[in-house]
Structure formats: structure tokens, C-alpha cells
Amino acid sequence: MKKKIVLTGGGSAGHVTGNLALLPKLEAAGWEMEYIGSHDGIEREMIQRVNMPYHPIAVGKLRRYFDLKNLKDPFKVMQGVLQAYSVLRKTKPNVVFSKGGFVAVPVVMGAWLNRIPVVIHESDLTPGLANKLCAPFAQKVCVTFAETLKHIDSGKAVHTGSPIREEVLRGDAKRGFAFTGLKQGDPVLMIIGGSLGSEKINQAIRANLEPLLKTYQIVHICGKGHLDPALDGNPRYRQYEFVSEELPDLFAMTDLFVSRAGSNAIFEFLALKKPHVLIPLSRAASRGDQILNAKSFEKAGYSRVLFEEDLTTETLLQAIEETQAKKREYVAAMETSTVRDAVGTIMKLIEKHAKKRN
Numbered sequence: 001m002k003k004k005i006v007l008t009g010g011g012s013a014g015h016v017t018g019n020l021a022l023l024p025k026l027e028a029a030g031w032e033m034e035y036i037g038s039h040d041g042i043e044r045e046m047i048q049r050v051n052m053p054y055h056p057i058a059v060g061k062l063r064r065y066f067d068l069k070n071l072k073d074p075f076k077v078m079q080g081v082l083q084a085y086s087v088l089r090k091t092k093p094n095v096v097f098s099k100g101g102f103v104a105v106p107v108v109m110g111a112w113l114n115r116i117p118v119v120i121h122e123s124d125l126t127p128g129l130a131n132k133l134c135a136p137f138a139q140k141v142c143v144t145f146a147e148t149l150k151h152i153d154s155g156k157a158v159h160t161g162s163p164i165r166e167e168v169l170r171g172d173a174k175r176g177f178a179f180t181g182l183k184q185g186d187p188v189l190m191i192i193g194g195s196l197g198s199e200k201i202n203q204a205i206r207a208n209l210e211p212l213l214k215t216y217q218i219v220h221i222c223g224k225g226h227l228d229p230a231l232d233g234n235p236r237y238r239q240y241e242f243v244s245e246e247l248p249d250l251f252a253m254t255d256l257f258v259s260r261a262g263s264n265a266i267f268e269f270l271a272l273k274k275p276h277v278l279i280p281l282s283r284a285a286s287r288g289d290q291i292l293n294a295k296s297f298e299k300a301g302y303s304r305v306l307f308e309e310d311l312t313t314e315t316l317l318q319a320i321e322e323t324q325a326k327k328r329e330y331v332a333a334m335e336t337s338t339v340r341d342a343v344g345t346i347m348k349l350i351e352k353h354a355k356k357r358n
Contacts, residue, residue: 002030002031002032003029003030003031003032003094003354004031004032004033004034004091004092004093004094005026005031005032005033005034005093005094005095005096005097005350005354006033006034006035006036006087006088006091006093006095006096006097006107006111006116007019007022007033007034007035007036007052007096007097007098007099008035008036008037008096008097008098008099008103008104008107008108009037009043009098009099009100009101009103009104010037010038010041010042010043010044010059010101010103010104011038011041011042011043011101011102011103012042012101012262013042013046013264014123014262014263014264014265015043015099015100015101015104015123016042016043016046016047016099017046017165017264018099018121018123018162018163018264019035019097019099020046020050020165021163021164021165021166021342021343022097022163022343022346022347023050024166025343025344025347026347029347029351033052033053034052034053034054034055034091034093035047035052035053035054035055036054036055036056036057036084036087036088036103036107037054037055037056037057037103038056038057038058038059038103039056039057039058039059041059041101041103043101043103044056046244049244049245055083055087055091057079057080057083057084057087057103057106057107058076058077058079058080058083058106059076059077059080059102059103059106060073060074060075060076060077060079060080060102077105077106078106080103080105080106080107081106081109081110081113082110083106083110084106084107084109084110084111085109085110085113085114086110087110088107088110088111088114088116089114093116094116094117094354094355094356095116095117095118095119095350095353095354095355096108096111096116096117096118096119097118097119097120097121097346097350098118098119098120098121098131098134098138099120099121099123100120100121100122100123100128100130100131100134101130102130104120104130104131104134105130105133105134108120108133108134108137108138109134109137111137112137115355116355117139117353117354117355118134118137118138118139119138119139119140119142119346119349119350119353120134120135120138120140120141120142121141121142121143121144121160121163121346122141122142122143122144122148122152123144123162123262123263123264124144124145124148124263124289124290124292124293125144125145125147125148125263125289125292125293125296126148126151126289126292127141127148127151127152128287128289129287135152135153135156138156139156139353140156140157140158140349140353141153141156141157141158142158142159142160142342142345142346142349143157143158143159143160144160144161144162144263144267144342145159145263145293145296146159147296158345158349159340160340160342160345160346160349161267161339161340161341161342161345162263162264162267162342163342163343163346164267164268164271164339164342164343165248165268166343167248168247168248168251168268168271168272169248169271169272170248171247171248171249171250171251171252171253172248172249172252173249173252173253175246175249175252176246176249176250176251176252176253176254177253179246179249179250180219180238180250180253181238182217182219182236182238182253183217183236186216186217186236187215187216187217187255187256188216188217188218188219188253188254188255188256189212189215189216189217189218189219189254189255189256189257189258189320190218190219190220190221190250190251190254190256190257190258191205191218191219191220191221191222191257191258191259192221192257192258192259192260192265193221193222193223193226193259193260198223198260198279199226200308200311201258201260201279201311201316202220202222202223202226204311204312204313204316205218205220205258205316206228206231207313208313208316208317209231209234209237211317212317212320213234213236213237215324216236216255216256217236217237217238218236218237218238219238219240219250219253219254220237220238220239220240221239221240221241221242221243222239222240222241223241223242224241224242225241226241227239227241251268251272251274252272254274255274255275256274256275256276256277256320256323256324256327257269257274257275257276257277258276258277258279258316258320259276259277259278259279260278260279260280260281260290261278261279261280261281261290261291261293261294261297261303261305262290262293263293266278266293266294266297266302266303267339269302269303270297270302270334270337270339271339273331273334273335275304275323275324275326275327275330275331276303276304276323276330277303277304277305277306277316277319277320277323278293278294278297278298278303278304278305278306279305279306279307279308279311279316280293280294280305280307280308281308282307282308282309291307300333300337301329301330301333302330302333302334302337303330304319304322304323304326304330306319
């Protein structure tokens, strides 16, 4: 009988791309794959592109702060647990792999009720609330940063690194230039504000277009609803709400990045050895996980970090100029990194803990 795995994770692109990174290896090893996610999260759109069976369930967000929605969301979580339990009971997977996000909580609990082994992956330096809730029900907790090991039960924690999609490493710069219509030979600056975009970063970049475009061609992934039609005619500037299949080619053509500090993105920059400026989400807009990610990379000498509280038109331009001036130093530091084969390590854990199907 063919082995089957159910994947889960969602709420942001980062909670899905790690799952997508496993797909080629899972397929090559003969696994059947299905996905459990939310009804309207970004994971549904991303998984539909790879034609994988998708099971939507109810999702409730568990907040650390007071909100009236806290009164009804626990009932959504319980509904999601029952739905996930039912899906897993019917599909009978050998194992569940979770990349995190609140959709993962009912799936992991549903797997535990069905006595299905679970392997989870924590992207950030400190575990998020969803993975804190999931960890007791998991056989293994994979972590991206070595510093995270102290936050997880030592019997469960495994330092795997971040699973990088194979296609990210196989991007073609010529295809990227053909897609964008930009000129080969001129340096390219790429702006990534996260899957939802960042209004603050968008504004700071666009305020600096005149000086930046003297040096760079710009590819700006600005997020849904953040396009500026007035800039469409600029021959050295390209803006997109979201890019999927072409992203590896855009990465390959890029000389310098300005980005949020989600772990998936920063480990892709590290794997590609590309200089970058990180602007982590502030504590006012997050639990501070991106700040810790960025500080870890800054300490290792991989990244130039500009905190959002310090972000202005002037400081952004200065950070870009400083990174360009020191790009050889950043690349040299990244060359010393011993990035693990995260996909291979995670695959071994999945194989090890998968149970035989009835």
C-alpha cells in the first residue's frame, strides 16, 4: 500500500512554502499527499496551484490579547478539530506534517485523536503560540535556528534548518529579465514586503525612486492592493502584487534585496548568498519573531538590519547604500554558513515516525 501524508499550515505564505519544498522529495519517494487548510487562507490558493487534494476546515485564531472574537474563536477551533478528525479518519495517512499557523492546531489535535504521528516545523527563533499548543501532540519538532532548541522539549527538538524549495536554487536570470522586460547587465534591487505587502516599506521605496533608479532597476513585490498605476510607465521599475512561479527567476536576476525578516525568505537569501537589507515587523504589529530572526542573521554577519521604528526615506536609502558598499563582506560571511539539508533531514524524520496504515 502506498504511503500517505497529510500536510498542513497556513495563514501566511511562509507557513505554506516549507510544505511546498517537501513535495518533490515526497513525490519521488512515492508518497500520496493531501492538504488540510482553512476555507479562505492563502494556503488554499497556493495548494490549488499544485493540484493536491485540499480539505478546508474551520479555523479560530488564538490571541494573547483581549478581543471580543476570543469569545467565539475557541468554538471555531473545536469545530476545526472535529472536521480535521473526520478528514484524517477517512484519509488514514501514515503521518501528518505541520508547518504551523493557527489552522495547524485542530489538524494536529485531530491527528492525535486518531493516533496518527505528527512532525511539526517551527520557522522562527522562538516558537509561536500555535506550535506551542501543537508540540505536546507531536513526535518531533523541527527547528530552523539552533537557538530555538532551548525553547523545545529536548527529547522532541531537532535542528533541521529551513526547508528550501529546489526551484529557488534553480532560477534563471535570463527568464527573469524576459518576464520583467528589464535590461540585462544593469543591477537589480528587489523589494519584498511579505505575502501581504508592507505599506511602510512601499512608501519609503517609492519616495526614494529617483535616487535608486540612477543605480538600480527595481522589482517591487508590493502586496495585494498596493500597486501604484502612476508608476507603470517607468522603464526601470516593475511592480507586482504577488509572484509565484516566476519568483526563482526574479531571485536569480536580483543583486540586492530589501525584505521583511520571515525565516523562509531570509534562509532563501542565505542559500543564494545574496546581499540584503532586513526590515522586520515591529513588535506593535507582531510578537517580535521577525526581530529575533533579523538579529540572529545580523549577529552572524549575513544581514544589514533596519528596524521599522527607524525606517524613514533617508535611513532606507542609507541602509541600501551601505549594504551595496559592503556586499562582498556580507557574501563572504554567508559563504561560511553551514546550511543544513533541511528537506533531507525532515524527510528522514517523516519516514521514521510514519506508522503503517490499516
